[in-house]
Amino acid sequence: MLSRLLGRVLRGRSATENKLIWNQKTVAFAPVNIDLRSPAFASMERIPASHVGSAAGGNLSPALEWTGLPPGTKELALIIEDGDAALPFAFVHAIAVGITPELNGLPVGALSSASRGLVTLGRNSFGSTTYSGPSPLRGHGPHRYSFQLLALDRALYFESPPNRTQLLRAMAGAVIGRGRLDGVHERP
Numbered sequence: 426m427l428s429r430l431l432g433r434v435l436r437g438r439s440a441t442e443n444k445l446i447w448n449q450k451t452v453a454f455a456p457v458n459i460d461l462r463s464p465a466f467a468s469m470e471r472i473p474a475s476h477v478g479s480a481a482g483g484n485l486s487p488a489l490e491w492t493g494l495p496p497g498t499k500e501l502a503l504i505i506e507d508g509d510a511a512l513p514f515a516f517v518h519a520i521a522v523g524i525t526p527e528l529n530g531l532p533v534g535a536l537s538s539a540s541r542g543l544v545t546l547g548r549n550s551f552g553s554t555t556y557s558g559p560s561p562l563r564g565h566g567p568h569r570y571s572f573q574l575l576a577l578d579r580a581l582y583f584e585s586p587p588n589r590t591q592l593l594r595a596m597a598g599a600v601i602g603r604g605r606l607d608g609v610h611e612r613p
Contacts (some may be wrong), residue, residue, distance in 0.1 A: 444515040445508045447573050452592050452600050458495055459604025461574045463487045465533075472570060472608035478560025481612060485537035486519065488558040491529060491574055495602040498526040498576040502592065503536075503544070507559065509568040517589050518570065519556040520547030522581050547587040554586045559610035567611040576602035 427457075446452055465473050465487040475483035494501075501524035510516035519536045523545035535566050536556035546554040561568040577599040581587075587595065 434568045440441045442508050445506050446504050447483045451596050455600040455603045458602045459491050461491045461604035461606045463489050472610045477610050478558040480560050482581045484558045486533045494526050494576050497578050500580045504573050506571050507568050514525045517550040521573045563612045567609050569607045572606040574604045575600050
């Protein structure tokens with residue numbers, strides 16, 4: 426009940442699109458040349474319950490597929506953010522680095538802590554190193570969840586799981602392509 430009241434009070438307040446990593450200087454000028462999609466949902470469609478937060482769903486990261494990596498790609502980085510969160514910043518739901526360009530996608534659950542070496546997980550806004558599915562405040566309205574895949578011309582190295590700020594710093598001058606898929610989730 427309190428969550429729903431808070432969601433209604435904060436309705437219309439959000440970080441906005443310009444806070445996404447997609448629009449940061451390190452990333453914004455890279456060409457949009459990667460086609461990113463999921464067999465679970467199309468762009469701007471509802472994210473199925475199996476992929477939303479554990480309060481309302483299965484909390485499994487969706488399968489992702491991509492094509493169109495630019496020549497010279499050495500590594501891929503993926504960040505999932507909610508730019509509609511009632512915060513002054515985009516809320517990070519997952520960070521994955523160390524994705525080899527030989528892959529053309531990730532299976533369901535690949536962003537869990539048991540990722541079987543497909544990715545190296547960074548820290549989300551909860552401080553954990555795993556996928557945390559969509560779970561907006563009840564009554565806050567629909568939220569867009571932006572799955573952003575970035576092609577890098579060099580490998581990134583981190584001594585510990587990176588957060589969003591560390592990822593942005595490490596990617597400076599390395600982003601040579603990008604692709605994006607937005608899904609929607611709302612908790613009435």
